[in-house]
Amino acid sequence: MSLPRYAFFQGRVVPYSEARVGVLTHGLNYGTGVFSGIRGYWNADEHELFVFRPDDHYRRFLESARMIGMQLPLDSCQLTSALVDLLRREGFREDCYVRSLAFYADETVGVRLHDLTPEISIVSIPYGRYIEKEEGAHATISSWRRVDDNAIPARGKIVGAYVNSALAKSEAMRAGFDEAIVLNRDGHISEGSAANFFLVRNGVVLTPPITDNILEGITRRTVIELLGRELGRTVVERSIDRSEIYVADEAFFVGTGVQIVAATRVDHRPIGTGRIGPIAEALRKLYFDVVRGRRPDYRQWCAPVYAGAAALAEVTSAPR
């Protein structure tokens, strides 16, 4: 992976090499931070880079910060504008991933969440697939349980909680699988290592409720809306037992990173026919059209980087 050329750091865009922290930084030592992952999709026909749902991602980012009592100096509009600024400097003409991070920047010792100062960074890199086998992944039920909301807030993207995701992901990959399915403390399906989870049984699309310790995923929300409005499938949000996977017709992961990944085998058992099913296939096609700005009815979710920035410059340079 090549490093970014620029970073938004300490309130402005600087060369990436200047965005540095000391080894005593609180967020680095104790995981006291929150983050967000957003994708940018290049639309070659329009010569435009579309960032998908930045405002929704930044609203969750700010909510995650509130969960750990962190007060940030920027709102979601200001964060989006910093992101657009950064992406213009990077000048990508390809798909990319944007990582925003708010962390306690104090170089000090002491486990706590009070009397500390947050810092925000945003960087971006060109990005392709997160899971190679998007059309047919082999998943396993993890031996690790999803972090409980009463241990570390599960609905937010809290940095320290990602040790839980990493344990599940590495265990799965080292055993030869592509992805993990993580159960919650009650033994119900929670989600993937860094993705929400759906299954289809007897024509009904199911997904775990937020209260089963899942992250409040933006892609999950997108998928629920697209399935309902475009594919005529109302999604039922309810707790899902482990054994329901084994008799499912389809299963898929959704998330900014994974996008839409069909799980066609779980623990060596085929799901449905063992090949990507019709709902996951239709959803993938629709999703990629939507995120690339090819569906006018969903363009409000796609923030244009270059035209948007030009329009912004025109407005700000206009005589008052």
Ligand SMILES: Cc1ncc(COP(=O)(O)O)c(C=O)c1O
């Ligand atoms: C633990 C976890 N669950 C679910 C998701 C999917 O969330 P989103 O669709 O907002 O990217 C992510 C995203 O990275 C995640 O880290």
